[in-house]
Amino acid sequence: MANRSCIIRLSRYKNALNRLKTLNFVRVFSDNLADAAGVTAAQVRKDFSLFGITGNRRGGYKVDELSDQLNKILGKDQLQEVVVIGMGNIGKALFHYGGLEKSGIKVAAGFDIDPVKFDRDSSQPVLPLEGLVDFVRGHNIVLGVIAVPDYAAQQVLELMLSAGIRGVLNFAPICLKAPEGCIVNNINLESELENLIYFVNALEDGK
Ligand SMILES: NC(=O)c1ccc[n+]([C@@H]2O[C@H](COP(=O)([O-])OP(=O)(O)OC[C@H]3O[C@@H](n4cnc5c(N)ncnc54)[C@H](O)[C@@H]3O)[C@@H](O)[C@H]2O)c1
Missing domain, CATH: 1.10.10.10 (Winged helix-like DNA-binding domain superfamily/Winged helix DNA-binding domain)
Incomplete structure (x- = not known):
């Protein structure tokens, strides 16, 4: 494989x-x-x-x-729908990023616990977290993004799994373990930058 x-x-x-x-x-x-x-x-x-x-x-x-x-x-012969949980800086950026649709990925809805973020009547709605399971099952969605604070990420992951999500992109800076039957890709921007800093410094030292 x-x-x-x-x-x-x-x-x-x-x-x-x-x-x-x-x-x-x-x-x-x-x-x-x-x-x-x-x-x-x-x-x-x-x-x-x-x-x-x-x-x-x-x-x-x-x-x-x-x-x-x-x-x-790459599974791009058909449109892939994704949900985003946490509609803060990262979640909103993904939600409004038009480039994804060009790649055959559609953000179907966003979810949050903050009522200020809700936008229920839009064609691309932002809904209360309580509605996640029904929405995901109703739309047969298997992919989701976690963009909530670290302390909430594990609980959100469990809710996503219970809804039937099988692929998760996690932006919260904790390493979430993928249970059987699910794939979790942890994106830790800080570690990526640290990695870059290390190799740039190594380049400098090698001069
Ligand atoms: N903003 C960045 O540049 C950045 C960079 C690296 C990593 N991250 C990480 O990504 C995650 C999101 O960052 P952000 O800057 O967008 O945060 P943010 O604080 O702007 O947004 C977080 C959102 O999650 C919502 N939320 C909180 N608990 C929730 C729950 N249980 N269920 C659903 N929604 C919930 C909040 O209401 C808020 O809208 C964080 O874990 C952060 O550490 C952010």
Whole structure:
């Protein structure tokens, strides 16, 4: 089975492919995708071979075909609905980010406990947390984002799981454990920045 890094690379290849498409490329080679995704051509071929995608040494890959294959693997051949829990800075930013729809991801609704945030009658509503389970079940949604303070994250995760959510993107700075049958991706912006600082300092030291 492919690991997380491989899937992140596939997503990069797909974005690179979209850019090449706008430049009217009909065929691409692993070198083109490697350059655009910052990996080696051998890595591109290795990643593709995991999914049975084969090119041709002379002709490369057909852009349209490859694009369809990657979209299918990444589940982008159909619109994916997502709910966002916690409509503060992070939640609102995601909620209003138009770029997601272009990628086939629709934020169907936001949820919060603060009545000031509610907007029940909108086509993209913000609803009280109590309505989460019914909404998620009614819309067959399996993906959710946690954007609540750290102390509330575990409880929110449990509610999401009871609703049938199986994939969670967690922005709260605590590492939530994924129970069986669910995948939790913890995004810790602070750790990412610390990581960057460490490697920038290491670059400086290596001068
Ligand atoms: N804002 C940032 O730049 C940033 C950066 C890194 C990490 N984070 C983390 O992301 C999370 C969200 O950050 P933020 O800045 O958007 O916070 P915020 O305080 O602006 O918003 C949090 C929202 O969650 C709601 N909330 C609280 N408890 C809830 C519950 N049990 N159920 C549903 N909603 C609830 C609040 O009413 C509020 O609207 C936090 O855990 C924060 O530490 C934020």
